[in-house]
Amino acid sequence: MRRTALLAASAALVAGVLAWPVDAAPSAPAAFAHPGVTVSKGQLDFTRSKVNAGAQPWKGAFDQMMASKYADLNRTPRPRAVVECGSYSNPNLGCTDEREDAIAAYTHALAWYLTRDERHARKAIELMDAWSAVIRDHTNSNAPLQTGWAGSSWPKAAEIIKYTYTGTWANSGRFATMLRTVYLPEIVNGSNSNGNWELSMMEAAVGISVFLEDKASYDKAMAKFRTRTAAYVYLESDGALPKTVPSQNLNTREKIVKYWQGQSTFVNGLSQETCRDFTHTGYGLSAISHVAETSRIQGQDLYGTDVGERLRHGLGFHAKYQLGAGAEGWLCGGSLKLGLGPVTEVGHNALANRLGHAMTNTATLTQRGRPAGSNNLFVAWETLTHGDNPA
Secondary structure, eight states: OHHHHHHHHHHHHHHHHOSSOTTOOOOOOSSOOSSEESEEHHHHHHHHHHHHTTOTTHHHHHHHHHHSGGGOTTOOOOOOSEEEEOGGGSSEESHHHHHHHHHHHHHHHHHHHHHOOHHHHHHHHHHHHHHHTTOOEEESTTHHHHHHHHHHHHHHHHHHHHHHOSSOOTTHHHHHHHIIIIIHHHHTTOOSSOHHHHHHHHHHHHHHHHHHTOHHHHHHHHHHHHHHHHHHBOOGGGOSSOOOOGGGOOOSHHHHHHHTTTOOOOOTTOBTTTTTOHHHHHHHHHHHHHHHHHHHHTTOOGGGSHHHHHHHHHHHHHHHHHTTOOOOTTSGGGOOOOOOOSOOHHHHIIIIIITOOOOHHHHHHHHHTOSOOBOSSSOBOHHHHHTTOOO
């Protein structure tokens, strides 16, 4: 009876907070906001004011970023025509170089905005131009994920430079063509692999669509994102079994349990990859937060929908164990592989600070991890950009 009551209460709660139906994807804005991929001008201005005032945690986060290899003004781009990435980075032909050059471009774009030192803007442009002049394709089994990871960082850098840098970026059109022809086709149709793949791919597709002001691809990516998010983090209001992505044909309990890494008990916040490891789960939760943040900047706030509920419960559930709680026997056979990563700032700021949800475990983990650095894949400097940022 307790479970039935919980289900009913959860359903009523979710029904009460949803701004529109769970399965309804938001549409592209009439006019895109810029810079508008994960971080807005208002957020950048808030961060800049805090850094200039020497206020914490922003000044410490800024110093961490500026001391990193990604902020090095002597960095030499390492573009390749074909980036070949196999499973678990074997082979790794340009994969690390591409991801880290993209993070470096974003890092230098942030450094430009916060310091107004034009050398950083020019370095960001140098990195973006080097790759747009050369790259033609991504190959091998990890190509979709690699494209998603690198493609998540490139538009964040490009948005800041194109819309705030007072100098010139002569090859911005060529960079846009690169995103449109090399990146977008690889990711926008999604993936039937583990959920973190498609979520990262949709993050990249949404961000690229904002930069390209491509409403059709934005809508397509956002629809896939909504479906995948619902299938990645379980809510008790979903029913006895997690939601699924129709194209995966997970049409029996046995298939779903196998896809959920053998987990057969489902509770609020459990992820499709919890019993694989927390690191990959962190990738998925991070991508959810990034897309929700971009959508909010573009005028449609997903935090008040099931996306926000799934993110809130997902962060809280995993933060509890990351902080040291032991796994119960029903959870992943009583054994967890931790390592959530620096992925909580965006979701915590949106859901706890902005919306007022109590997120004790997530808050504790977020504070403990400050300043949040980079996972060297697609996450970088989120204490700096989103830590307690009201904008």
